[in-house]
Amino acid sequence: MGEFLAQHREQILVACGQHLALVLPCLAAAALLGVGIAALVHHHPVAHATSDTLAALAMTVPSFAVLGALLVLTGGGRASGVAAVTFFAVLPILRHGLLGLRGIPTVLTDSAKGLGMGRVRVLTTVQLPLAWPVILAGIRVSARLCTGIAALVAYTVGSGLGGLVFAGLARGQGDDAVGLVLTGVVGALLLVAVLDLALVLLGRLTIPRGLRG
Incomplete structure (x- = not known):
């Protein structure tokens, strides 16, 4: 495995950069959309309940079903990948935004x-x-x-860590095939850990000590 990583180092670094280039803008856009929608509807009980229910239901939709629908609507390519990642990223932020805003005491x-x-x-x-x-x-x-969704949309985007996984699967058997699949999967897990750590540090910087759970 070490030899494989050394031989494909540049390819792996490029794939990591492509993955982040898809995830980070989508996450930023999802944060703006999710918080914005929550801010608009949390005052209205019916709109609040409807938004929360729709977001919960949308999270149960298989990602491949959403990707397939977007392929039909957009014709594939990066646009469908960005739309799919942003769609799923909005949902937890919207639900947590509604929860956080509704949980503030009225007296304040x-x-x-x-x-x-x-x-x-x-x-x-x-x-x-x-x-x-x-x-x-x-x-x-x-x-x-x-x-994780960004790895799946490599089916249409053709880049990122998911691209390594699909490339490995396309090769069938062999050391290179296994190496590509493992690198894509482990790389995505490592990116998740790095992003989560960055957000934890952001919380340390932006959340007053008295509000930390």
């Missing part, structure tokens, strides 16, 4: 309003900071999820 928002704050200022200075630990937990879930 009422006090802020009593001080003359408008709805937007209450949201940005009171609600989102207090909900941030829960939202960040959702982002961590999304990071793990979309890293």
Whole structure:
């Protein structure tokens, strides 16, 4: 295995970079969409319940089914991969955003309003900071999820660590085939660990000690 890694070092590094280039923008877009939708609907019980239910149901849809539908709609390529990864990444962030915002005691928002704050200022200075630990937990879930989904969408994108897995499977048997598959799988797991550690450190920097669980 060590010899295989040495021989394919550049290919592996390129695949890792391609994987991150797909995951990170999708995760950032999903965070903006998920938190934005949660901020819009959490005041309204019906909209809140509907959004939470739809997000929960959408998470049960097989990723290959979503990818197949997007292939038909977009014609394949990177667009379908980005859409699939972003779709699944939004769902945990939306659910955690709703949970975090709804969990803030009403007395705190009422006090802020009593001080003359408008709805937007209450949201940005009171609600989102207090909900941030829960939202960040959702982002961590999304990071793990979309890293795995990004490996699957290599079927259409043809790059990233998933590309190594599919390349190995296409070769059938042999040391190179096994090496490619193992490298793709282990590499994706390592990326998950690295992203999760980065988000934990982000939490340490952005969450006040009194709000840490």
